[in-house]
Amino acid sequence: MSNISNRKDDHIQLALQDSHQASTRGGFDRLLFEHIALPQLALSDIDTECEFLGLPVAAPFLIGAMTGGCDNGEIINQHLAEAAEHSQIPMALGSQRAALEQGLQQNVRRWAPNAIILGNLGATQLQQSGLDLAERAIESVAANALIIHLNPLQELVQPNGDRDWNYVLEAIQTCANQLSVPVIVKEVGAGIGPNTARQLVDAGLQWIEIAGRGGTSWASIELARNSSSREQQIAAPFVNWGMDTADLLPLVRHACAEVNMIGSGAVRDGVDIAKCIRLGAQMTALAQPFLAPALESTQAVIEKIEILQEQLRWTMFLTGSQNLEALSSAPML
């Protein structure tokens, strides 16, 4: 097994533990919808459908990026992909770097021939010959879009992480302008703020996934993997570094009126999904909540999707919102 695969296995085991979830809950608990005691709707009237990348989806959430699917990730990806196909929910792959470097077969399209599949690469892998790598990532899974992840905090805490972030924006710009599919840039749990968002939009990006603080904490996970006492001491004050998702959505919307936003980071249920839509997101993503079901079975992932969708419908009912457009302006205290 390669070092990258070992690291990915550690990540999966640690991400399952509650102790590596940040305490802020993304700021979602600070927000309250006005409870509409007179919904004037039947629950069955409520419509959660929307479009994502020009294609229909059953509800405004996607399975967030976790594994590229090699080694132990393969079974996780099979369960996620089959559920995505069945439920008409998009699925983001985790980093495809290891699979591409090792020339491994990526099977996601065998399990999800029609689902919206998002490819994934780390931004620092694109600094040199990025366009070629990005094209291979897209072609290998017939991706509908490519996600590029920004994770400078994680790389600092990770043993031997990438510490040279020069020319990353230029590499992203080249991809955004030259690839045949849309590019989405995301963080991994510290959040994309208004200034970074503005730089990305100016570079040609139309989609940003916020991936704010409050859910899976990569500083905490990497700290648990780092045995150097010196590096642990340096990293300690950064465990809570980052910006909460619920704070970032309005700030990024204010800075970039035209950008499409995916609300993510600490989204844990259908109420959080609704709050993201109310704060201006077009889509949302959940990663860690799908991990335990994905280790179990395709049916477990399908059930998780159905529960999230039903929670969203209840929230829409209790805010008197028949569709997502109405939800986006539902009264909030």
Ligand SMILES: Cc1cc2nc3c(=O)[nH]c(=O)nc-3n(C[C@H](O)[C@H](O)[C@H](O)COP(=O)(O)O)c2cc1C
């Ligand atoms: C086990 C695991 C592996 C992940 N691997 C990747 C990855 O390869 N690429 C990526 O962009 N994000 C990756 N992430 C980050 C998630 O996509 C997400 O941005 C982050 O976990 C915050 O969302 P959450 O609070 O819903 O987990 C991973 C998350 C988990 C839990």
